Amino acid sequence: MLNFDYQNRTRIIFGKDKQKEIGAFIKPYANKVLFHYGGQSIKKSGLYQEVVDSLNRENIEFVELPGVQPNPRLSLVYEGIRLCRENGIEFILAVGGGSVLDSSKAIALGVPYDGDVWDYYLTRKEADKVLDVATILTLPATGSESSDSSVITNEEAQLKLGYGSDKIRPLFSVMNPELFFTLPKHQMANGACDMMSHIMERYFTNTLHTDVTDGLCESTLKAIMKNALILKDDMQNYDAWAEVSFAGSIAHNGLLGLGRMQDWACHKMEHELSAIYDVAHGAGLAAVTPSWMRSVYQENIGMFLQFAVNVMGVEASFRDPDAAVLEGIRRLEQFFADLGLPVTLTELGIEEKDYERMAKKATWFDRGPERPIGGLKKLYWQDVLQIYKMAK
Amino acid sequence: MLNFDYQNRTRIIFGKDKQKEIGAFIKPYANKVLFHYGGQSIKKSGLYQEVVDSLNRENIEFVELPGVQPNPRLSLVYEGIRLCRENGIEFILAVGGGSVLDSSKAIALGVPYDGDVWDYYLTRKEADKVLDVATILTLPATGSESSDSSVITNEEAQLKLGYGSDKIRPLFSVMNPELFFTLPKHQMANGACDMMSHIMERYFTNTLHTDVTDGLCESTLKAIMKNALILKDDMQNYDAWAEVSFAGSIAHNGLLGLGRMQDWACHKMEHELSAIYDVAHGAGLAAVTPSWMRSVYQENIGMFLQFAVNVMGVEASFRDPDAAVLEGIRRLEQFFADLGLPVTLTELGIEEKDYERMAKKATWFDRGPERPIGGLKKLYWQDVLQIYKMAK
Known part of the structure; x- marks a missing residue:
């Protein structure tokens, strides 16, 4: 066995209906969040409304950024960084699968960073400060809900690169198996x-x-x-x-x-x-x-x-x-x-x-x-x- | 499967010679610690001196409290609480097996608490504030190095009771298999x-x-x-x-x-x-x-x-x-x-x-x-x- 140094701070909140309490889970950490997601599927399923209701109940303000695609794009990450900075947001709620989570982690890296967030993916250098990310998982696959990694596609360069750091592990992740029933x-x-x-x-x-x-x-x-x-x-x-x-x-x-x-x-x-x-x-x-x-x-x-x-x-x-x-x-x-x-x-x-x-x-x-x-x-x-x- | 809510913050630092860096691992968190251990075995093995040298190298002050016995006693916990309070100590370094760790966790519970620390074991109520505990493990057995539990024996009452809370998980635990070579x-x-x-x-x-x-x-x-x-x-x-x-x-x-x-x-x-x-x-x-x-x-x-x-x-x-x-x-x-x-x-x-x-x-x-x-x-x-x- 090789030497190792391991810590995983992510809290896993697992079970039925837990997504309905998302506001209460966030409240100790933030009063304003970036609500990051993909497209229509969370609206059709009713999850979008559950999240909005829970955030409202706890008086948590939110700015929405939908549009994450599979193989999440750097261009949307830039957009998220801009939104967070403009609105003084320091907490990201990712509602989706691995793509939304990875995009959120990239935004969390980029907001407090002076340079281009793509630097992290190119150089793999250690991040100094990173925003907190929390998630409601809608597609179990990538493990990004408790992993230290984020994979982003730079569409201009046709490059898909990963970055890893304990600092980008989510603060907590909500996993309710019922949310997966409607997946193709x-x-x-x-x-x-x-x-x-x-x-x-x-x-x-x-x-x-x-x-x-x-x-x-x-x-x-x-x-x-x-x-x-x-x-x-x-x-x-x-x-x-x-x-x-x-x-x-x-x-x-x-x-x-x-x-x-x-x-x-x-x-x-x-x-x-x-x-x-x-x-x-x-x-x-x-x-x-x-x-x-x-x-x-x-x-x-x-x-x-x-x-x-x-x-x-x-x-x-x-x-x-x-x-x-x-x-x-x-x-x-x-x-x-x-x-x-x-x-x-x-x-x-x-x-x-x-x-x-x-x-x-x-x-x-x-x-x-x-x-x-x-x-x-x-x-x-x-x-x-x-x-x-x-x-x- | 039942619902669950799980988080384990403990960092595991695993491998050869890691105990020699204990001072550097502690330094980001404290400049003064309670050095809690059992008896002569860590002196005979040389571990005691390695710990002292590393703490000195990092200019970390320490107050020693040896004397932990198997089935750790409430009386020594009281002594540890007194020592921490008198010396303004907010970090406990446990060097030993499960008994030393459990004793350290009890002290960590007791120092910021106004009442009798035994209350926690009797009532299992949630703790408010708890000091940080870090460990160098010398006997793998109880799992206390990353567990949420502490078992203490109240020798007067002939009661051995456990207490559990995520707040008493160690901040980090150093595990070097070489330290176990001399165990009976x-x-x-x-x-x-x-x-x-x-x-x-x-x-x-x-x-x-x-x-x-x-x-x-x-x-x-x-x-x-x-x-x-x-x-x-x-x-x-x-x-x-x-x-x-x-x-x-x-x-x-x-x-x-x-x-x-x-x-x-x-x-x-x-x-x-x-x-x-x-x-x-x-x-x-x-x-x-x-x-x-x-x-x-x-x-x-x-x-x-x-x-x-x-x-x-x-x-x-x-x-x-x-x-x-x-x-x-x-x-x-x-x-x-x-x-x-x-x-x-x-x-x-x-x-x-x-x-x-x-x-x-x-x-x-x-x-x-x-x-x-x-x-x-x-x-x-x-x-x-x-x-x-x-x-x-």
Whole structure:
């Protein structure tokens, strides 16, 4: 196990009807907030009105900023920073999924900062002061509700970059499984895949002596798979949503990766897909992850055998470990397909002519010294290109 | 899954040599601390001097209060409160195991409080202001390094009572597995049992749809058992201590019990043993837990079958579940015995003549309306007496 230093301040308020108390939860911290959200869905569902009513009840003023899109845009972040400054706002209420949360975190970084907030994403420097962010989650997937990260797309530069700091963890997050009942099925599937990827990026490691986190990763993966399959046939199943959404927070709150070298190649390869093609993050991950596994497993076959046996239920086959590993990967791919997720880049509409450009962007090949990606096995742009081709 | 509201602010600083930086970790918060510890062991090991050197290097003043004993005493808590008040101290550095931490938390509660700090333990009322506590852990067991609880023995009243509040979670805890190399083997065994009990008290539940936390509990239990057996033969195994100590924090930081009705009967039954006989908490738990299981399992045989299969590796036997459950309990008891733990009250020196008195104390039978214990199955004093008899 490696040394680690971990703190996660986010309070999770979990359960039925909790969103109706949002004003009371905010009141100790602010009397004026930026109410940041996506589009019409929270109005149709009635959540918008519940939030407004609760804020009014507590005499909390708010300025609205709707319009967050999937793969949240830097331009809207600038708009949010301007609104907060003009209105003297120091607290951001994000009502939405990961995109709204990530956009809110970027605004929270940018308001007290003299320079361009994009600096943080380019340089990853530590932030000094950050506004508080609180959330009502409407789509469990990214884990952003208790994570230290924010991913923003600079649409002009066609760059999708992440920033991480304990300071951007939300102050609190409200999670009510009932709010997920009306999600389209493909968003549930994308979310489940994103959560699983957050775990797998931490799980696949060359670090030895990681029994505790191995077990946490494996059991959380199994809980997600079991319950996502229940949701596939019953999108209003409270208990299954409770499991999946709770697991989604655990998947990305940092705990499962403590003391282990992590990988994150799949996330970086996927970010190139969604930066150019604007595909859903979870769908992109489903398309690249099995090919990544087939490409790298021989680097650490024991780790992938453990995955096949402990997570995918493959019978341990020590005399032909390759077969067991490949069966594990096949089952994972089949699980994605069962959820209706794309398992090839072609299904996502991504054209082969762009593979090389994406592979070079993923490793910063065109922007200074190449930065190979992946903790378990270092991948250079040619390796990434190969994986894209395998995922064709 | 039940609703929950969870926050754990404790920062865990984990790894080699981290205790040498304790002054730098404290410096942002305080220039004067109460340095609270047990006895000679930290002087013999050199840890005392490392702490003093680090505090001096950062110009942090300190007042020492040694003398914490296992089952920490209220009288020393009073002494600590007096010292803090006299010296204007608002930060407590606990260097030790769970007893030192729990004593420190009690002092942290008592200093800003006008009344008698024992009020909190008697009434469980919410605290208003609490001093900050930071720790260097020297004995992984109680999980107090990131838990919300403190257990104090009022020696005059022969009462051992717990208090819980998010406000008494430590600000940060330093955990270096190397500090555990010199522990006596029985303390490792007691610690492992205490951790396992913290998980089992949460795990055994009638709440349905708890896949995520079921899995977290099961995998953490298995990691503790595997690594405690390694330590039994090799008390200087860094990796095994890393697993066990990390697991000990997870066992009691609250995560594993989220959304589930919890039990806690075994802890309450054990507290009566150690309140009167001053036995080690972990040893007392080993002696009562298997008998508790045999006494209550028919209340929820599915839960105990799951434990037998998923934790103790018993082959699922659906046509004779009782046999599988009892085999699981037998394996747990055998595991305790393998670690050198007592598995009967007689081995602990506890006499049958005291069983009834302890059973009545456990359920407050003598102090007002009886308070049955246990979330999975309510136990009245006669039930507790029966379990003590089974554990004879």
